Amino acid sequence: MQKTLIETLQAFVNAAFERAGYDTKFAAVRVSDRPDLADFQCNGLMGVAKSQKMNPMEAGAAVLDALDMEGLFEADFVKPGFLNFKATDAALRALVAASAADPRALAGRVERQKIMVDYGGPNLAKEMHVGHLRSAIVGHGLINLLAFAGHEVVSDVHLGDWGLQLGQLITQIEEVRPDLFEDEVLRPITMLDLQEWYPAASAKSKADEAFRDKARIATSALQAGDGRYMRLWQRIVDVSIASLRRDYNRLGCEFTYFYGESRYQEMLGPLVQSLEDKGVAEPSDGAIVIHLEEDTKLPPLMLRNSNGGYGYGATDLATIVDRLETDRPDAILYVVDARQKMHFQQVFLGMEKTGLLGDTQLEHTAFGTVNGTDGKPFKTREGGVMRLHDLMEEMHAAARKRLEEMGKLEGAELEKTAEQIAIAAIKFGELSHDRESNYIFDMEQFLQFEGKTGPYIQYTCVRIASLMENARAAGLEPSAFTEVSDGARGLVLTLDAFAAKLARAVETRKPSNMALHVYNLANATNSFYQSNRVLAEGVAPDLAASHLGLLAAAKGQLDLGLTLLGIEVPAKM
RNA sequence: GGACCGAUAGCUCAGCUGGAUAGAGUACCUGACUACGAAUCAGGGGGUCGGGGGUUCGAAUCCUCCUCGGUCCGCCA
Structure with missing residues (x-):
């Protein structure tokens, strides 16, 4: 595994802080928010100064003195107490070389866990509508990201087919x-x-x-x-x-299991009985419940109602018990609407009280509701909910129309590409939002294929691929990236951020981190592409090949990122 | 009544553990196509970060109060 620039730099800075006798908790390095001044920065010296009751300038001088960065970075200590770093050309070249050789090389590894993702969760007898998009797309993106980061992932749709x-x-x-x-x-x-x-x-x-x-x-x-x-x-x-x-x-959603609540029906009676025998569950107003701690202010978890019927409190417990026995996951993620937050608190706490849980972590990976442009839960103009199928059809038609105007494709190929673009627009539209906040579904915005959208990123890939073909026809192949220009710098640094964004997406269970990174990368790629000609009069072959090398690395990471988000890259569009 | 989430540009949203001039997209205005593909790029205008108070050398970010939204609160899932 190749270390990223920021990881390498972090190790240098940590060592310098240790040598200078300062706590490394202040050593955190981040991408600079002043790209005109630096590539990376460390703001911790003001913290050091405060805790040691000294002048930040002195602390900075001490760290600077202890810093050895093997010629890969240049450091600069400025005014209030900022430590600024600039990567050297050698460091940038090495990073691109590694990424071009294998886009996956920059990604870090996690301690492998078995993670079960419970997502989808549609009810029977109802067709899927736009409200189902979030769980489906966020859940599927999460599965890809978790697996790529090194986890073993299983998934279950958990149908509402009972009750x-x-x-x-x-x-x-x-x-x-x-x-x-x-x-x-x-x-x-x-x-x-x-x-x-x-x-x-x-x-x-x-x-x-x-x-x-x-x-x-x-x-x-x-x-x-x-x-x-x-x-x-x-x-x-x-x-x-x-x-x-x-x-x-x-x-493109995949499920290991397509189980439903009905699967656990046989377990409910014996489970509730055993909990009652153990004294965990008890009768209350004719129902059987698990009382949760007073200080949680949570209502009791209902297992059986006063008519003798079992509700989803019992079903959810039985589901967990079954999963613990069959899959033994280290964690179960519930990609479910935030409105069920209290329910999951009850279930998780109730499950703990049964004593059957062991070390398995239970997480509610909640997402906000989809509202219409009026801020209320989404409805179509006619007042109904929009079927997912209709949304996909409408998006497909819009993409098809655009492709017909472009005139590069026809027939089956055009239809296939229109579908790829439509799905990309839908998925990226979902994934670019923070899952936890509510978001406004606006058809007008979904139909937009320009700017911060899935099709924009696809288009970037298609154009680079097209350039590569033209270059090859002209006898030019990508070489190692050697010509470091100011224009290239931003793109290389964006490539470097991939690993950190992936790690963050996995830790926070938020694919939006990866979605936004891929957008940033496409943006940086387009910017570089526009101002660094490859196939033009007077461009030296060495320079052109170096540019192609950088673009190849960018293309590799774009493809990888889109794949992780479940977005396909068309050959042409 | 209790609890949780939110309020950032006209609109839709970013802003990681408090840090140097608050960022994108869109919309609006300007410039770049006899094309390495303009679904692009470059630039411009547009913000009292809901309001008050506090902590701090430093707050969109932390604490507190208030206003306005949204959501949930035992026999639906």
Whole structure:
């Protein structure tokens, strides 16, 4: 593994701080926010001065004196107490050489863990809509990043295929389409049907108490394994999963397991019973709950309601127990809406109290809600939710239109590329936002392919690839990067930041760190490309080959970064 | 009533453990295509970082109060 410039520099600075007798906690080196003055900076000397009650200038002089950077950096100590560093040409050349040889060379390694990512989490009988994008895209990006960083990753979609919602749906079908229960006339059920029945059932359940009771009874009957209900349920499952898989495939989301809540049904009774026997769970108002600590101010975790039905508190515990037994993960990440924060606090605390958890870490990798331009949860102009399928179609059509205008592609190739661009726009639009904050979904902005977008980054890759081809045709091949110019400096330093951004993305579970890095890299690449001609009159072959060498390194990292985000790079666009 | 999250340019968002002139994109204005691909690049205008107080040599960042949003608060998931 090749060390990055900043890692190398950090080691030098740490050593100097030690030699000067200062705590290395003050030695942190960062990318300079004043690129006109320096590549990297260390601000810790003012902290040293404070803690040692001395003048920062003295501390700076001491560190400067103790600093040995083997000719790779130049140091400068300025006014209030900033230690500025500039990488030498030799250091920049070495960095590009390593990155060009293998874009993965700069990435650091983590202590390998087995991490389970629970993402997706769609409910049956509902088609996916834009609200499902975040879990799908953030979750999938996270899987790629975690695996690339060296973790062993397994994933599970954790379908909402059980519980009252299904009881409601079945009750609704009983009322409007009793014929569907007759096995001999197996009429097909479509997503369109479910799309109609499900919201109706949900609304009726809120308004109509009699319906609600029937739905509860139906739920219990289903959970008890009633034959008629189970056969209907299975048909709903089949049609729903086909629809879900279609959308997930199109987004490129992969799952180790496509399990649902129903899988744990058999475990619920015995689990709750055993917890009751152990004294962890106890009766409360006719229900069975786990009381959480008083000082947490959390309500108790409900395991079984007063009707004898099991809720998702029990299901979530059973799911964890099952995962601990079968996969033995070191950590389970729940890529789930932030609105469920309290629920996960309850589940995690409840799980601890069972004594079954061991060393496994449970994390709620929460994300904010998707709002419309009015700041309220996203709705289309017609007031409904936008189907994910429709969003993808609209994006595809916009990309197709653009490609037709460009006139470089046609036929099947054009369609394939339009799809790659559409998915890139959607994914980057999602991934460039911090997952924890809410964000505003604006179709106008999604349809934008210029500026800070996925297609912009793809376009950068396509152009560099095209340049490489032209150069080869002209008899020019990339060589080692030797000609360090001011224009190249920014690009090299951006290449250097990859490892730190990757590490941060993995630590914080935020793919946005990588998304923004890839954008910065594309930006730096375009900037360099624009002002450093390769194939032009009067450009010396050595200089051109050196430029190509740098661009090759940039292209390698762009491709890698996009792959990690789950974004494909078209050959042409 | 309790708890959590948020408020940064007209709009959409970055800003890592407090640091040197608060950054992008978009929109607006200007310049660069007989093209190494203009889905690009270069430049310009635009900000009392929601408000008050505090800590500090130094605050968008930490503490506190207030205002305004959003979310959650035992038998839905």
